[in-house]
Amino acid sequence: MEDGGGRQRLDLFLIWHSVCSKIADWTVKRYQRMKRAITRIALWVMALGATLFLCHASARLEEAAKNSPAFDDGLPPFSHLVLYSVYLYDPASCDACINNLRQIDGSKQEWAMETKAPPTATPTWKDIMPYLGRGTNSVRPYCRLGGVYIIRDMQTYPTCSVKGHKLE
Ligand SMILES: [Zn+2]
Numbered sequence: 001m002e003d004g005g006g007r008q009r010l011d012l013f014l015i016w017h018s019v020c021s022k023i024a025d026w027t028v029k030r031y032q033r034m035k036r037a038i039t040r041i042a043l044w045v046m047a048l049g050a051t052l053f054l055c056h057a058s059a060r061l062e063e064a065a066k067n068s069p070a071f072d073d074g075l076p077p078f079s080h081l082v083l084y085s086v087y088l089y090d091p092a093s094c095d096a097c098i099n100n101l102r103q104i105d106g107s108k109q110e111w112a113m114e115t116k117a118p119p120t121a122t123p124t125w126k127d128i129m130p131y132l133g134r135g136t137n138s139v140r141p142y143c144r145l146g147g148v149y150i151i152r153d154m155q156t157y158p159t160c161s162v163k164g165h166k167l168e
Pocket of ligand 1: 160
């Protein structure tokens, strides 16, 4: 009788074991299939993205080549071309920014004349705002490439944090 009970337990254990290993097999297969599918989709998305990017970059570079004012002084450095194609460099924004710097500098001069500030004085935005544009409606200029303007003292030109945006 005891022997029979042991065999029953063994049978139960074997059934239990085979069910468990089937579930494990199924899970592993399913997981592997899913992994393959995800890899395939990721590769497709990457290929599509690369193609679209190349098309876009070449279209933008063609546009840049046609609008020669954008790159007037001969062929720009390759890095600029790459940055231009991904909108990180905009030659037109350079002119606009330098214009802003000139305006800020002009306002500084006017402020200094009016307040008789010494050359070492550094005006604040609040000080020069009335001289920027038209009276109280004046808006603080901003750099199209997200540069930060620093007014600096009366002996120094105001600066933009973007490289190449510079008064001289
Ligand atoms: Zn700037």
